[in-house]
């Protein structure tokens with residue numbers, strides 16, 4: 001008897017943090033991996049030990065998305081993870097460039113990847129899209145408006161996907177984490193490590209592996225089971241702004 005062929009998962013933003021940990025968790029669950037991000041050296045570090053295919057992908061660049069997706073023949077699982085926040089300015093101080101880049105990455109990037117791979121996900125007969133949202137997409141906070149807006153958008157887009165695709169063999173899930181210690185805050189604060197470390201001071205944040213564990217769980221349920229959303233926070237975090245810190 002022929003061995004059942006492995007399912008193929010595409011992970012965007014797999015060069016660090018949640019994307020990298022998700023690649024490892026999906027590999028452990030038996031998926032073959034196609035990984036994308038802009039930093040090829042970092043993708044290589046993640047992908048090579050997992051026997052993954054990895055290629056440069058910039059989700060803000062339509063040509064890059066088209067090139068990346070055109071080389072994919074079969075795919076069962078798309079993890080739309082590439083994203084992040086830029087700055088923490090109030091609306092009075094908001095920078096157009098930060099807001100445009102956040103929208104381009106978190107919202108348009110997710111749309112571009114989904115639009116490109118939807119026909120192949122449907123043709124697989126058992127497709128699944130997991131969008132990485134955020135507690136920021138549920139819980140606004142001062143200085144968060146630009147990032148809140150894009151993650152509220154991810155939540156809305158995920159719900160629309162579910163409505164538009166019901167009846168087709170494509171599961172749709174949003175995984176929305178709270179505080180996770182990754183490169184997220186360093187990117188947000190333009191490489192300022194001291195400021196980034198304060199985000200997690202005096203509390204135990206989630207690890208990227210904790211979120212990857214949730215993603216692995218939702219994608220390994222029986223094919224007729226759709227987990228619509230998971231919100232996962234550290235024990236010490238009750239909302240975007242209410243965090244118990246021992247300082």
Ligand code: NAP
Nearest residue numbers: 013015016017018038039058059082083084180182183184
């Ligand atoms: P991270 O370590 O900074 O990872 C972000 C990933 O996105 C990197 O692999 C980065 O790779 C990739 N990326 C950024 N821009 C990209 C682009 N234009 N094209 C392709 N890839 C791009 O942060 P993370 O915490 O793992 O973030 C992953 C996701 O989780 C994001 O959507 C973030 O909004 C969400 N999230 C994070 C937290 C948290 O507290 N950390 C909480 C809730 C939700 P390159 O730079 O190599 O392109």
